[in-house]
Amino acid sequence: MKFLSFFFKSSSLVTRTLAQVAVVGTVGTLSLGVMSSSAFTSLNAVASNPSPVVATSGTLIALQAHGVGSAGFDSGISNMTPGDTVNRYVNFTNSGNLPATGLTLSVADGTSSLLTNLAGSTAGDEGLHVTVSSCTSAWNMTTGACDSPAVAGPAALASTSLYTLTQTAGTLISSPTAIAAGATEYLKFSIALPNKSETTTNGTFPTGTIQGLSASLTWTLTEVQAAAATTNS
Amino acid sequence: MPKLSTLRALVALCVLLTVLGVDFAYASLKGASTNSSTVIVSSGTWSEVVVATPSTANTFSAYSFTTKGGTVGNFMSLRNFGTLNNVTVTITLTVKTTGTKTNQLQVCSTTWNESTGACSSGGTITTIMSTTSFTSPQTVTSYPMAIAIGGSVRLRVLDNQSGYTDTISVSLARVDTRAATTTNS
Numbered sequence: 001m002k003f004l005s006f007f008f009k010s011s012s013l014v015t016r017t018l019a020q021v022a023v024v025g026t027v028g029t030l031s032l033g034v035m036s037s038s039a040f041t042s043l044n045a046v047a048s049n050p051s052p053v054v055a056t057s058g059t060l061i062a063l064q065a066h067g068v069g070s071a072g073f074d075s076g077i078s079n080m081t082p083g084d085t086v087n088r089y090v091n092f093t094n095s096g097n098l099p100a101t102g103l104t105l106s107v108a109d110g111t112s113s114l115l116t117n118l119a120g121s122t123a124g125d126e127g128l129h130v131t132v133s134s135c136t137s138a139w140n141m142t143t144g145a146c147d148s149p150a151v152a153g154p155a156a157l158a159s160t161s162l163y164t165l166t167q168t169a170g171t172l173i174s175s176p177t178a179i180a181a182g183a184t185e186y187l188k189f190s191i192a193l194p195n196k197s198e199t200t201t202n203g204t205f206p207t208g209t210i211q212g213l214s215a216s217l218t219w220t221l222t223e224v225q226a227a228a229a230t231t232n233s
Numbered sequence: 234m235p236k237l238s239t240l241r242a243l244v245a246l247c248v249l250l251t252v253l254g255v256d257f258a259y260a261s262l263k264g265a266s267t268n269s270s271t272v273i274v275s276s277g278t279w280s281e282v283v284v285a286t287p288s289t290a291n292t293f294s295a296y297s298f299t300t301k302g303g304t305v306g307n308f309m310s311l312r313n314f315g316t317l318n319n320v321t322v323t324i325t326l327t328v329k330t331t332g333t334k335t336n337q338l339q340v341c342s343t344t345w346n347e348s349t350g351a352c353s354s355g356g357t358i359t360t361i362m363s364t365t366s367f368t369s370p371q372t373v374t375s376y377p378m379a380i381a382i383g384g385s386v387r388l389r390v391l392d393n394q395s396g397y398t399d400t401i402s403v404s405l406a407r408v409d410t411r412a413a414t415t416t417n418s
Contacts, residue, residue, distance in 0.1 A: 015269075038404045039311060051245035051411075060262040060263070060264040060267040061264055062264035062265055063266050064266040064267075064268065064387075070417070070418065071418050072268075073268035073274070074268070074269075074270070074272075074273050076272055076275070077272070077273075077274045077275070077418075078273075078274075078275050078277075078393075079275065079277035079316050080274065080275065080276045080277060081276070081277050081407070081410060081411065082407055082413070083318060083412075083413025084413050084414040084415070084416075085413075085414075085416070085418060086413050086415075086416050087415070087416065087417045087418070088418060089417075092266070094264070096264065098262065101266065104265075106258065111270055112237060115276065115297075117272065129273060143417075144415075144417045157331055170287070183349070190275065193276060195407075195413065196407060197406060197407055197408070198406065199404050199405065199406040200278070200279055200280045200315075200404065200405045200406075200408075200409055201296075201402070201403070201404045202282050202283075202292075202294050202295050202402055202403055202404070203281070203282040203291045203292070203293045203294075203314055204293050205278070205280070206399065210276055210386060211276055211277065211278040211279070212235065212276060212277075212278045212316075213276045214273060214274070214275040214276075215273070215274045215275075216271045216272075216273055217268075217271060217273075218267050218268060218271050218272075219267060219268050219272070219273045219275060220265055220266070220267045220268075221266050222262070222264065222265040223264050223265075223382070224261055224262065224263050224264075225261050225262040233384060
């Protein structure tokens with residue numbers, strides 16, 4: 001220490017400065033050394049499952065087909081007269097492996113005639129209407145009855161104008177009523193032209209006639225996935 | 234560009250929510266099916282017109298003719314131009330209101346001999362309506378006369394005077410066609 005005090009007490013400014021720098025540098029180096037020695041190599045241990053866990057996503061697939069013995073939506077309907085009803089039978093299948101719900105029906109008319117441009121359901125509203133009902137098995141094509149067994153399915157839509165269905169989808173099965181994966185809904189579409197009094201005079205149709213019109217219809221059945229779930233297994 | 238302080242706040246919020254385990258909205262699956270080809274739905278028509286012959290095209294107007302008088306009369310066809318069979322029809326006959334005209338609108342159960350005015354092969358002449366110059370115009374409503382699509386019925390107007398213009402008009406309502414049906418197909 002006497003040796004060091006010699007330099008700190010030197011009359012030479014340069015000497016004292018150099019001594020101070022030396023001390024600072026020494027202290028700094030020692031500090032770095034201490035800090036460096038605190039960064040040490042840590043140990044790691046890893047564990048993983050012996051074989052891969054396969055996670056898959058499900059499928060939601062909607063299919064429609066004509067009912068047995070019915071034209072379904074495969075052929076047209078001609079020469080409808082006010083008061084007529086034509087029943088067509090369509091099977092809807094939730095063909096994927098996920099449960100579904102919220103089955104809806106919408107319609108598009110590529111021709112856009114008064115057959116689908118008239119809204120409402122009261123007198124004066126003469127556009128095409130549809131009523132949908134369902135059966136738990138295939139419909140009796142001869143009688144139009146659900147009788148084998150006579151158990152109604154969950155899908156139903158009260159008489160609704162096609163005009164309404166071109167604007168807003170109608171609900172056949174409300175959420176959260178489930179449509180099981182692979183389940184088939186046997187649907188009956190009763191397509192009607194409401195009764196109307198209309199007179200043709202000397203071959204001339206009245207203004208706003210419902211006669212001689214044509215609609216080009218696309219029927220869309222839509223389902224959504226059932227509610228997501230959190231499970232412990 | 235949002236303020237730096239705002240961005241920091243958003244990041245902090247996201248971190249907080251993640252720590253709390255809050256579920257974010259997920260896209261749900263939807264399945265839709267449509268018919269493979271469009272379904273054409275069409276409405277029928279009911280339309281009848283009186284025209285000169287069974288093959289005359291639709292005139293879209295009442296039928297006017299000059300009366301021949303005598304016992305042979307004027308012949309015309311009531312033709313179905315619609316896509317539906319009819320079962321009844323409403324007919325209006327308008328005659329010249331002058332003098333003491335009498336008119337009879339008639340139909341033959343077989344075929345007319347339009348040269349002699351006879352109803353051939355022992356057929357029966359039925360008078361649909363009788364009109365005078367004092368009762369014109371006269372209408373018979375929902376007269377039973379079934380005419381198939383594209384078919385026609387030959388009518389005769391027997392007028393006691395010649396040289397006058399009479400007019401026959403036809404109207405067809407929904408109720409004059411077939412009854413409504415419910416079918417399964």
